[in-house]
Amino acid sequence: xxxxxxxxxxxxxxxxxxxxxxxxxxxxxxxxxxxxxxxxxxxxxxxxxxxxxxxxxxxxxxxxxxxxxxxxxxxxxxxxxxxxxxxxxxxxxxxxxxxxxxxxxxxxxxxxxxxxxxxxxxxxxxxxxxxxxxxxxxxxxxxxxxxxxxxxxxxxxxxxxxxxxxxxxxxxxxxxxxxxxxxxxxxxxxxxxxxxxxxxxxxxxxxxxxxxxxxxxxxxxxxxxxxxxxxxxxxxxxxxxxxxxxxxxxxxxxxxxxxxxxxxxxxxxxxxxxxxxxxxxxxxxxxxxxxxxxxxxxxxxxxxxxxxxxxxxxxxxxxxxxxxxxxxx
Numbered sequence: 501x502x503x504x505x506x507x508x509x510x511x512x513x514x515x516x517x518x519x520x521x522x523x524x525x526x527x528x529x530x531x532x533x534x535x536x537x538x539x540x541x542x543x544x545x546x547x548x549x550x551x552x553x554x555x556x557x558x559x560x561x562x563x564x565x566x567x568x569x570x571x572x573x574x575x576x577x578x579x580x581x582x583x584x585x586x587x588x589x590x591x592x593x594x595x596x597x598x599x600x601x602x603x604x605x606x607x608x609x610x611x612x613x614x615x616x617x618x619x620x621x622x623x624x625x626x627x628x629x630x631x632x633x634x635x636x637x638x639x640x641x642x643x644x645x646x647x648x649x650x651x652x653x654x655x656x657x658x659x660x661x662x663x664x665x666x667x668x669x670x671x672x673x674x675x676x677x678x679x680x681x682x683x684x685x686x687x688x689x690x691x692x693x694x695x696x697x698x699x700x701x702x703x704x705x706x707x708x709x710x711x712x713x714x715x716x717x718x719x720x721x722x723x724x725x726x727x728x729x730x731x732x733x734x735x736x737x738x739x740x741x742x743x744x745x746x747x748x749x750x751x752x753x754x755x756x757x758x759x760x761x762x763x764x765x766x767x768x769x770x771x772x773x774x775x776x777x778x779x780x781x782x783x784x785x786x787x788x789x790x791x792x793x794x795x796x797x798x799x800x801x802x803x804x805x806x807x808x809x810x811x812x813x814x815x816x817x818x819x820x821x822x823x824x825x826x827x828x829x
Contacts, residue, residue: 501544501615502598502669506552506577506586507534507560521803522556524603525563526723527770527786529730530737530751533717534560536606536730538568543612544599546570550590552577582689584676591673598669600692602662606726608713614665619643619707621699624663626714634659635693637708644706647693649686660693661714675699720800727784728766747781770803 507524524534541549548571553560561574575589587600597615607624614622623644625637636656638646648656666672675698679690686694700706715726731749738746739754746752747764753771762779769775772788783799785791790806801807 502547502594502596503541503544503549504552504587504590504594504598504600505537505549505603506583506600507554507603521559522553523717525559526717527768527784528717528723528727529735529768530753530770531735532563533606533726534563534603535567537601537603538564538570540607540609540611541570545615548573548593550575550593552586552589554578554580582685583692584679584690584695587692587695588673588676588680591676594669594673596667596669598666598672600664600666604716604718605662606713606715606717606730607661607663607711609663609709609711617665617667617707618705620667620671620704621696621706622665623696623706623708624661624711624714625658625708626661626711627657628659629657630654631657631659635691636660639708642707644700644708647697647700649691649693658708658710661711664692664696666699671699671704672696675702723800724766724782724784724798727768728782731766731768 507522525532528536550573551560551564552575554577557574557576564572573593577586577589599611599614609624623637628634631651631654633650635647635649636651637644637658637660638648638656639658647660672695675695678698679695684694696706715729716722717726731751735751736749737751738748739752739756741752742759744758744761744763749766750764751768752758752763753769755771756769757774758769759776761775761777763769763775764781766782767780768784770785770787773785773790775785775791777793778791779795780791781797783796783801785801786803788804789801791801792808794807794809
């Protein structure tokens, strides 16, 4: 099986963090979002993973090469024209069974069953209360009949989560080529849903598989929600602390320093960070950050950032300094 992972977007909803690193490398429960996703693929018979990279793509390659031994290829997307345009860049490298996985998507599913499916493709879905910012699937007689990108109504609520399997990637690429050739766009972009709809219209049988667990990492509030989920479900880790109270679940890296503080619940403190004289709840403190004399909740603190001072909910990017009070150096 080939796997395509598009991750060339700018991650604007996660700024300021994505000014200095790509969104897939945001730390959640002690590991990059991309790492949590790649861990789901280790049981598959993978011929190659094709990463469609863009902004700061060299960091993606460095991370994958340092932590995984998958056969990998990196293709740069220099123009951001939509999902289908990104996937089209892999057309020369895929033809048979192919999995497409977007990096906003953390999920729980047994992917080893895919190659045994009788359908021409599988789209993973989850029912949502408000479908208007997603692509949704309309299902009749056990197969998908229509895909609607960002619907204007609440009639159809099966959101397509960003995980797709097609048995014949060459067929998909033919349909993407038609989108591009005929300039078929939805709301100004070439969407994968439109190419899949062409496959359905030409007779492809697409199955919708419902997931119970789908965690989104596209915005600060959803990153924190995903952090809570992962800490509740097997990703907690507690290193030694000094004169501190720890309220599980938390992830405290072995080389983090925590002293004279109250930590948790739902806190990630990444490697090399220092937290002292502070109270921290429901927050992520990334690598080599320094937190002193503060109360933090609902916060994302970037790498090498330094925060000193008072009670706040903060979204602090990498290498930033935030001081409160008159006497700080």
